[in-house]
Amino acid sequence: MSVRVVARIRPLLEKELDKDIIVRPASNDDGESSTVVKIPNPRNESEEFSFTFNSVYDQSTTQEELFTAEVSPHLKSLFLGLDVTIFAYGVTGTGKTHTMRGGLKLADRGVIPRLLSGVFRRAKKIAKDSNGDTTVVVALSYYEIYNDKVFDLLEPVEKRTPSGLPLRAEANGKTVVAGLSERPCQDLKDFEQLYIEANTNRVTAATKLNAHSSRSHAILRVKVTQTTRDMVRESTASAIDLAGSEDNRRTDNGKERLVESAAINKSLFVLSQCIDAIARGERRIPFRESKMTRILSLGQNNGITIMILNLAPLRSYHLDTLSSLNVSSRAKRIEVREIENEIVYKQPPRSTTNSGSNIARQPLRPLANAHNINAGAAAAAAGKPVDRPVKAFSVYTDKAKPAPTRPANTSVKRSPQPHKRPSDSDGGSRPSKITRPELVRPTAVSRQLKPSQPSISADQIEAMVEKKVSEILAARTQAAPPPPELSDEVKRRLEALERRIDDGRHDDAKSEGFRFLLMARQHKERGENTSALKMYEMALPYFPGQAKLLGKIDKLRACIATDQNRAVNATEPMADPVTRAIEKKVKKSSKLSEADDDAYSVAEADDDDDEGHVGKTKRKGKKSRAVKKVSESVIEEGPISQALLDIINSRDLSMIMGLQGLGPKKARDLVEYLEMQSVDGDCIETLGQLRTIPGMGGRTVDRAYEGLVAGGVC
């Protein structure tokens, strides 16, 4: 199914005049419903442009009508296990916050409070209809992306670190915010209290175009967990209120607002580039160029996506409105896979008396590329040799536990007898996803447990431990220094590897191997050495005996072992079993990041091409980089650079298109970006600045420069 794109035209505000209205809804050919937005051509008023959407809502549309038509029908899907994403997009002052949040009066409530109301109502009904057999737990996280940094809105502003919270790519392909808090929410009253308070933490300010302008993108995630006996189904509704694009020739923004505005405009520009690239079927989508696009992952996430395009009907918004109509009409072409999240069958909780283990208990999680789960399982079932790791779920078992007589109820639906990868039992761990206390029910094992404090049940101990662990980990993530930013060089290499995977020139097996290498490299760059090790190990069967790869694996193993020893030695004696359990879990979960701080220098030094078989020596690599540095600094100044900058700053499309390496698309994107980013007269002053513009990059700038040299400019 494609992204559903609907347009909403806001009514006139005080002081706005009827005569200035230029945006009108129109009916489609059958004349039944409005699906078209009409707007005059700014160059020729007698001509009109028409943009078709899935639905168009005019100025008289109430909050209730919009919700009932566009959001309410998807509540059912949410409870069937599909993720639902609703986001509001549009120029500043067009009604995004009004649509998503709305006012306090009942009739004014926007999509978000109505969504929560629907979720709680449905949850109650499900519990009632199942006679309590199914329980539904709702939990919220709420955060904002301000100046491309992520801040938790459920935490007080004083707790923020300047660098914000880091993003992390999960093995299942989703991007998550590390260290984000999550609050259980019992009912609508609970939600309202949380939400109203959290909104006071969001950055808003008065601009000339909107008295309460959102200066950040706000993302509310509503996690719904349904548990029926040992089956757990989890799905998430995300409601996103994007900040609006701003034309700074109209805002009169001061310095601080301009910085915010540049960040907002840049992220929205990247979003439009992503939409363009997806709509054109390009392989490389520039998600990584902004946090907002990484999180939104348009077309990457499964489920249902609804884009609400907010429009102001006025002439003063003419060009901005045209631009957002253009972007959103292309978004309709984005396909989203309507796939439900997997049902996961609970594992019985481990006995806390099993203290010999130092291996983290891990949740079930589907792998990012789980497309060959069935193929591998089928091959194994047919007695064929399975020479590649079968990808089912990464279930990391506790080594010290007796060999598994897996209880009948502990399995994953799609893979009744999952094959273990060789690395499954090697004791490595991945960053732990915090298990949910309310999901852990008493089992035979936990009931046999003799608690040291007779008044506390094993369940309660488990719940306390989980709670404490999540608190400590969240605090650590916030206190920890931000993960090292990837250098441009590393990013380029990762992208090259990605392109290599994508270009389909390799046979399936090799591509699969490259994919593992890419993931390994990404984990390593983020400092997650244990996960990186696993990925390298999984790549090994595709590059058997490859010396460099074996070397990397050995090096990582040594780093991890050193750090584990250090962590064990540093352990303080603990007072009681609960505290001991907490300490053990925290240590397990945070082992990776701590280990990696120390190991990072090793990983950094390891700068060979990741493909193993490419025989570039380290010295050679260093030398070529050194040469590049010199050449960059040489071309940074001088008449040719100035000539290049003059052409760029002219914003003259035909001149820019004349530069080597800049086709019409790149040139148009560049001019559009310059127009959006700057107040009149602002210029790009150095080639360094030029290289940071999305879509330009070092290579493009170098080619444009070389073209001028070859053409004998100056």
Ligand SMILES: Nc1ncnc2c1ncn2[C@@H]1O[C@H](COP(=O)(O)OP(=O)(O)OP(=O)(O)O)[C@@H](O)[C@H]1O
């Ligand atoms: N459908 C509507 N009915 C009544 N008032 C509306 C409607 N849509 C928007 N408004 C009003 O228009 C003004 C601007 O709306 P809002 O703050 O929601 O814009 P926004 O797109 O979120 O802007 P920004 O991007 O700057 O945050 C507010 O006063 C809001 O109450």
